[in-house]
Amino acid sequence: MESRCENCIIRQFNSLRAMSKEELKKVSDSKTTKIVKKGEPIFEEGDKLNGVYCVRNGVSKLSKLSANGKDQIVKLASKGEVLGQRSVISQESTNLSAIAVDDMEVCFIPKESINNTLQKNPNFTLEVLRHMAHDLKEADDVIVNISQKTVKQRMAEAFLYLKNNFGEDSDGFLALTLSREDISNVVGTATESAIRIISEFKKKGLIHTSGKKIGIKDERKLLEMVEGF
Amino acid sequence: MESRCENCIIRQFNSLRAMSKEELKKVSDSKTTKIVKKGEPIFEEGDKLNGVYCVRNGVSKLSKLSANGKDQIVKLASKGEVLGQRSVISQESTNLSAIAVDDMEVCFIPKESINNTLQKNPNFTLEVLRHMAHDLKEADDVIVNISQKTVKQRMAEAFLYLKNNFGEDSDGFLALTLSREDISNVVGTATESAIRIISEFKKKGLIHTSGKKIGIKDERKLLEMVEGF
């Protein structure tokens, strides 16, 4: 038995909570649940999306390919986040790829349900708007960070971000394990540079590693580094 | 006599066009027009905004101060754009400063009018949402550009952007004249580096200058440079 949106807890975290019971029912009837394996795309840059994807489980990286062949990861989206919203709203093909970093479970919601509700339920629209305002603010912060901070500072910041947003496992490692390449694509640097800085941080006792897992050892010093001490 | 929003052409360019006649009337009655001199702020990072600013004339730079004391310009806003929307919508203090690059004329619209309409007129909300979706897409592009392109490429891109968005004067110079420092803050580089690259472009015949004015001479080559040839 497929679960119903009406009963879905995930919904509390996103704009779907502003939908009425009837609207949710329609969404639930039209939605399909999908398993996306680690490394597989949910959608890719340039795709025309026929709906949005609500993340039930796992983490997705939203990235954009640059001319020089490197991906830049613009955002990491996890449980509760809705992917593809912007594309559906502006009726353009998407400017980002969404690729699973973990095994994922996502619900596909056809755009008709969304567009319909957008036009009829101002609360829903406002809720979506608030989320987008938040995303835009975050994007502005990323711009300033990338252009004004050193790679080292951005690396430190990335680790703190991962801790704050995805937590730690029982052994004190960051719960979200990214490849070195993904880390470099979040930070916006060459993979070798990212690896080098990881080694340096390890030597300085700021972090510890085990395979590709990374744990934060000295949060205060990392924070100071981000601030530029 | 103050002009009325109902008759304002500027409105066609922004989300206010989705307002009903009654709503516009209210806005018009509550709005105030303000002259902002070149270099003066409309609002500053951290301010709590009591409304939004609709640009009637002139250009404003939206920037954020980084820890190292440099400003990063996130967006240049001109005629028709509405400033402070995001802050009002998310009910947070603003994350950006808005400073006049030109002499400006802006209309201040108290947030009550905006919030009221947001809650009652889904068309308006949707229109605002579309604009914000567009801004977010642009912000994503900026992120990728800054992290994946060289300073030279970003400089070339900045000149093309200025031409496409603000046009040229009768002598073939970019209509929007920015200081070298502002250019460096758009591009996200040191002022000296920006100046150096301007000199280089001049030598190569890509641009020509006169005082702080810059004109584009070889658009095709600039474009090729942006693409990475």
Place this chain on the structure above:
DNA sequence: TTAAAAATATGATATTTATCAGTAAATTGT
């Protein structure tokens, strides 16, 4: 109008970061 201040420009140098080359370790598929 003219002295002071600010902005532009350029050179020398230091620092940061990327690239290339190669090795070691881990992961994957059979």
Place this chain on the structure above:
DNA sequence: ACAATTTACTGATAAATATCATATTTTTAA
């Protein structure tokens, strides 16, 4: 279980960019 592939790591070097110093030009304000 093991060869093949991918990922992680390290060193050497090159390239890009920032910083500091200083000269020149332009703008501002008394």
